[in-house]
Amino acid sequence: MIDIEVSDSRRRGIPVATLGSGKAGEVRDGDGDFRWQVGAGEGSAQDWRTAGAALVRAAQSDGQPANAVQVELGPEPDGQTVAELAMGALLGGYQFKVTAAPAPAVRTLRLLTPHERAVPEYEKIVGRVRELAAAATLARDLANSPSNIKNPQWLAAAAERVVGEVSGVRATIHDEKWLAEQGFGGMLAVGGGSASPPRLIELAYRPRGASRHLLLVGKGITFDSGGLSIKPAEGMHLMRTDMAGGAAVIAATSAIARLGLGVRVTALVPAAENLVSGGSYRPGDVVRHYGGMTTEVSNTDAEGRMVLADALVYGIRRFRPDAVVDVATLTGAMKVALGLRTGGLFATDDDLAARVLAAGEQAGEAWWRMPLLEDHADAVRGQLADVRQAPGGPGGVTAALFLREFVDGVPWAHLDIAGPARAETTYAEVVPGATGFAARTLVELAASYA
Incomplete structure (x- = not known):
């Protein structure tokens, strides 16, 4: 699974995505500093999971696949948004293939919040989500x-x-x-x-x-x-x-x-x-x-x-x-x-x-x-x-x-x-x-x- 980091600042050299209007999971070329704009639909739990999954898939299928990706969460993201976006990202990029040449995969996703005070809370949320996603991933691996x-x-x-x-x-x-x-x-x-x-x-x-x-x-x-x-x-x-x-x-x-x-x-x-x-x-x-x-x-x-x-x-x-x-x-x-x-x-x-x-x-x-x-x-x-x-x-x-x-x-x-x-x-x-x-x-x- 990919690693998820939470931060209140961007890291240079890592492509950035933004979340916006549009059909959930729709990925378009971004404007300015943003490589991608990802649709979050009406903002339901499934929409956020779909958006997280779509972002990781887009990064992995890009002409220049990225090892790391950053995404701006917006001005006031709540805990559920963070949890569902992270779950989608953790599971949406899953690949299982018995091969000597694994396909390129995103290694790290950085969730960017404008509020430094929110970082510890979001890290705790992401930690629990990671265990749930790890369970689903293990079940996939065993069954596949x-x-x-x-x-x-x-x-x-x-x-x-x-x-x-x-x-x-x-x-x-x-x-x-x-x-x-x-x-x-x-x-x-x-x-x-x-x-x-x-x-x-x-x-x-x-x-x-x-x-x-x-x-x-x-x-x-x-x-x-x-x-x-x-x-x-x-x-x-x-x-x-x-x-x-x-x-x-x-x-x-x-x-x-x-x-x-x-x-x-x-x-x-x-x-x-x-x-x-x-x-x-x-x-x-x-x-x-x-x-x-x-x-x-x-x-x-x-x-x-x-x-x-x-x-x-x-x-x-x-x-x-x-x-x-x-x-x-x-x-x-x-x-x-x-x-x-x-x-x-x-x-x-x-x-x-x-x-x-x-x-x-x-x-x-x-x-x-x-x-x-x-x-x-x-x-x-x-x-x-x-x-x-x-x-x-x-x-x-x-x-x-x-x-x-x-x-x-x-x-x-x-x-x-x-x-x-x-x-x-x-x-x-x-x-x-x-x-x-x-x-x-x-x-x-x-x-x-x-």
Whole structure:
């Protein structure tokens, strides 16, 4: 990520931008001392993020790419303006490419205020924003990493490395032998077709004095071929991002600890590869999950809910949290319902749902609450087993109803990010590829309990 400095004076030799009227993100040649004039639209939070992102992109694509850029904030910028502009700049210039010749990138952005007294306040704001942006960036990096490198062991090692750099977070990695001993049938079934066995990533943040405990569970399918219910070839390459929920959980847990939030957090990422071999699980199989509940498999491409079910029961019984949130690229139906920029929120508790929506608004991530339609609850009941994995009907709803069977009455929210977890085009602070969606929301959610 770029470095952001706050100052009350310009530095010679560094190009300067000004913020002005015009469509948010519109960049024009500036007048006089200004190389660029960047439109800030109507001045909404998204407009400022869009402006920050557009400035960095313009500087990186300029005929003479700049290593550093300065921007005049105007006579009376408020804290939110500074925060959103910085967030856009930090995320909008993101690039991920496996190459020996990285593209030119802006290294430093200087925010210029006319008031020396405002510098310390703005620096504090930028410091917090940087942690949120770092969480989204880490989630993007993990999800964008190609799956010939990223298997469950790689993801577990990456999680260990990330939290190893943060005080107060402990990582425990459970291997396939432990999973078999404990009865994690969903994870073992999904991972059975791969030469890379599954791993359960467990992260623990235990700040002193914390009275509330939040359990975060993120889907960690490092590649999803669909298994025997195999996906079409077109689009399968994008399934390297099918662990975007797990990436968001890992990144958010690290940021929560770095910010020193006073809430206990346990994070679980059930990681597996869903591939095709003689060891693959089959439609018609009956799988026994951690805790004993059984699932009748209908479609091996509905693997995310299988691994989440194990992790949810384990997390709730082992740690007894006050609230549970799972995050997953779970259903294509949610993309149809809400498009590619809004996440689906299902919840059994109104207070938890309200906290997620407020956290998303604070983070600049859009969520829409979806109904847990009781008319479809019977469809989840199994004939060969306790529950049916993929009964048909409204896919996002029935997937959520399936997961509800495993939460034992604890306040629970299910975040389906199948749409916004990856992007095909550039917009606001988002670039094509993995978006890091949900990481910032989870941090702000944790802050609401601190």
